[in-house]
Amino acid sequence: TAPLAELDPEVAQAMAGELARQRDTLEMIASENFVPRAVLQAQGSVLTNKYAEGYPGRRYYGGCEHVDIVEDLARTRAKELFGADFANVQPHSGAQANAAVLMALMNPGEKLLGLDLAHGGHLTHGMKLNFSGKLYDVESYGVSKEDHRIDMDEVRKIAVAAQPKVIVAGWSAYPRHEDFAAFRSIADEVGAYLWVDMAHFAGLVAAGLHPSPVPYADVVSSTVHKTLGGPRSGLILAKQEWAKKLNSAVFPGQQGGPLMHAIAAKAVSLKIAGTEEFKDRQQRTLSGAKILAERLTGSDVVDKGVSVLTGGTDVHLVLVDLRNSQLDGQQGEDLLHEVGITVNRNAVPFDPRPPMVTSGLRIGTAALASRGFGDEQFTEVADIIGTALAGASDVETLKARVSKLAADFPLYEGLEDWRLI
Ligand code: PLP
Numbered sequence: 001t002a003p004l005a006e007l008d009p010e011v012a013q014a015m016a017g018e019l020a021r022q023r024d025t026l027e028m029i030a031s032e033n034f035v036p037r038a039v040l041q042a043q044g045s046v047l048t049n050k051y052a053e054g055y056p057g058r059r060y061y062g063g064c065e066h067v068d069i070v071e072d073l074a075r076t077r078a079k080e081l082f083g084a085d086f087a088n089v090q091p092h093s094g095a096q097a098n099a100a101v102l103m104a105l106m107n108p109g110e111k112l113l114g115l116d117l118a119h120g121g122h123l124t125h126g127m128k129l130n131f132s133g134k135l136y137d138v139e140s141y142g143v144s145k146e147d148h149r150i151d152m153d154e155v156r157k158i159a160v161a162a163q164p165k166v167i168v169a170g171w172s173a174y175p176r177h178e179d180f181a182a183f184r185s186i187a188d189e190v191g192a193y194l195w196v197d198m199a200h201f202a203g204l205v206a207a208g209l210h211p212s213p214v215p216y217a218d219v220v221s222s223t224v225h226k227t228l229g230g231p232r233s234g235l236i237l238a239k240q241e242w243a244k245k246l247n248s249a250v251f252p253g254q255q256g257g258p259l260m261h262a263i264a265a266k267a268v269s270l271k272i273a274g275t276e277e278f279k280d281r282q283q284r285t286l287s288g289a290k291i292l293a294e295r296l297t298g299s300d301v302v303d304k305g306v307s308v309l310t311g312g313t314d315v316h317l318v319l320v321d322l323r324n325s326q327l328d329g330q331q332g333e334d335l336l337h338e339v340g341i342t343v344n345r346n347a348v349p350f351d352p353r354p355p356m357v358t359s360g361l362r363i364g365t366a367a368l369a370s371r372g373f374g375d376e377q378f379t380e381v382a383d384i385i386g387t388a389l390a391g392a393s394d395v396e397t398l399k400a401r402v403s404k405l406a407a408d409f410p411l412y413e414g415l416e417d418w419r420l421i
Contacts (some may be wrong), residue, residue, distance in 0.1 A: 023411045025340045026381060026402055027371075030317035030364025031172070031200065033229045034371060034411060035265070036272060043231050043265035051257045055247060067260045074263050077270035081206050082214050084237035089266050090250050090258040094199045094223035097234030097250075098124035099131060101221050104242065104249040105193050106165045108135045113164035113192070115150070116140040119349045120174040120319075122197060139164060143174070143349050148309045150174070152182040159190045169213065170197030170221075173346050173362050175293075175313040180216040193218045199234075201315055203227025203366065206273045207282035210315065218242060227285065227316050227366045229278075230269025233262045281369050285316045288365035288378035293318045295382035300390045309348060309360070320361040320389070321348050327389065329358030336361075338395050339388050340402035341381070371409045380405060 005012040022034070035043075047067060053060040056068040056075075071089060078087035091097035102124075106112065112132065114125030119142040123130040126138030139162040144151045159167060167190075169183045180196065187194040196213035202222040204210035213220050220237040224230035236246055251258070272278055293312045301307075305324030322332055329345030336343050347353075348360035363385070365378065373381070384401050387393045 019412065019415060024403070024406050025342055026406060027367040028336075028341055028343045028363045028365065028381075030344075030362050030366070031223075031226050032364070033225060033227070033367045035225075035229060035231060035269065037412070037415075038268050038272075039231055039265045042268045043261050045261050045264060047261035047264050048259070050260045052260055053251060053257050055251075061257075067263075070260065070264045070267055071258070074267035074270060077267060077274070078235055078237065081270055081273055082202075082212065082220070082237055084214050084220070085240040086238045086243045086246070088236045088246055088250050089263055090255060091221075091234030091236060092255060092259055092262070093232065094122075094197075094221070094234045095124050096254055097221040097223075097236050098122075098197060100246060100249040100254045101195055101219050101236060102132060102136065102166070103253050104245040105195060105219065106136065109137060110165040111139060111162055112136040112166050112168065113139045113141065113159055113162055114168040115171055115174070116142045118347055118351065119143045120171045122170070122172045122199070125168050125170075125197065145350060148349055149176055150178060152179055152186070155183070156186045156189070159186050159192065163190055164192045166195055167192045168195045168197060169217075170195075170199065172200060173317070173319060175308075175310050175315055175317060175319050177211055177314045180211060180213045184216040195219045195221070197221050199223040200226050200317070203229055203273065203278075203282050204286065204315060207279040209279075209282050209286055219246065224266050224269060227282065228269065228273060229281075229366070229370055230273075231262050231265035233259070233266055235266065284374050284378075285366045285369040287375055288369055288373060288381075289313045289316050289318055291375060291378045292363060292365065292382040292385065295379075295386040296320060296389070298386055300392060301386050304390050306389050316366045317362055317364040319346065319348065320363060321359065322361065323348060323352065323359040325359075325389075328353050329360050330356070332361045332389060335388055335395075336385065339384065339398040340406070341385060341388075371411055373405075373409065377405055377409070 051061045052064045052067045056071050074089040075087045115121035117127045126132045141155045194217045196217040201210045205212045225232040296308045307321045309319040333345040343363045345358045346360045346362035347358045351359045353359045
């Protein structure tokens with residue numbers, strides 16, 4: 001019964017340090033967000049104690065009557081939010097959701113066609129060191145050299161030649177909408193299943209601000225913790241005909257007991273995602289990313305060899321292209337870190353620099369929108385980043401501007417009082 005700070009001061013101290021870091025700096029990693037207090041409470045709850053292998057009503061353990069309610073709520077909310085026939089909310093993470101999707105849709109050795117990791121794809125879409133690259137015969141499509149967009153004629157050509165069993169759309173670093181109808185028609189033409197991994201843009205889809213892949217794809221997977229703003233975890237949506245195969249691929253195929261505390265947190269965040277307030281947040285996320293893209297195509301940064309891939313964005317992130325800049329991705333990330341802005345370096349397509357260095361930055365606006373930022377604050381952040389990348393100000397001045405924004409938008413007020421409950 002001893003509180004954490006007493007029982008384990010070392011962990012408690014590191015946690016306090018992380019809370020302070022989240023409060024005092026500006027989080028712009030495109031795959032991160034701040035969960036609401038209710039989600040933290042659900043996740044940090046006694047549901048972590050419960051084993052519940054199986055699915056609601058068909059468990060391999062007794063005492064599941066309460067967690068059944070929670071999982072049913074999460075499934076129903078996921079289906080309603082995205083207009084899907086079927087939902088599985090048990091995947092522990094996005095990668096595990098994807099492993100289950102592949103297990104359900106294809107056999108080892110069969111062909112998977114996905115976006116190249118170096119062009120914005122995810123590890124689980126066929127990277128050679130990932131299970132997906134080891135188990136499946138992987139073929140990739142990329143973005144065009146001219147405009148850095150996915151060229152659907154090119155995807156079609158590759159698909160016709162490769163005859164894949166599964167085509168995956170979706171990405172980790174791509175700033176534009178994808179044409180799901182075109183992906184569907186290519187899949188139909190070559191007799192492939194279409195899987196869309198909407199991990200990054202699921203929140204925008206939920207808010208109706210991004211085309212939905214659900215009507216087009218056989219299966220849609222997602223994380224819950226990026227724009228969707230919930231706990232770190234995954235989920236799968238599908239047409240009803242896939243229900244049995246997907247359920248069996250998640251459990252017992254990939255996982256044992258579901259994390260019921262995480263599923264409770266998912267249920268809460270899916271409820272929040274149906275609100276007007278959530279929609280407003282996604283709107284501010286999009287608007288912030290557009291403001292950032294505009295600032296980072298200003299003449300002062302362009303003069304320093306900095307630009308934005310595709311010239312703008314349709315989503316919650318901007319991909320900064322540093323191929324012509326003196327700064328590489330690592331230096332850009334370090335410089336912004338010094339200023340108090342957290343981003344990640346990211347390889348750009350056709351990157352001449354090595355993967356640990358890179359020539360790009362991926363900058364997202366979802367977490368700051370959750371913090372309450374609107375156009376005015378995003379204009380200030382965008383100017384801080386533009387000024388830093390153009391080398392036009394000293395770090396201390398920029399740091400003070402970051403601190404003011406952080407102080408104006410306090411995060412998790414009163415958390416010290418209840419985090420130990
Ligand atoms: N799918 C996509 C498109 C992603 O960007 C990510 C995370 O970066 C994942 C899946 C994997 O999610 P997780 O880190 O929860 O395994």
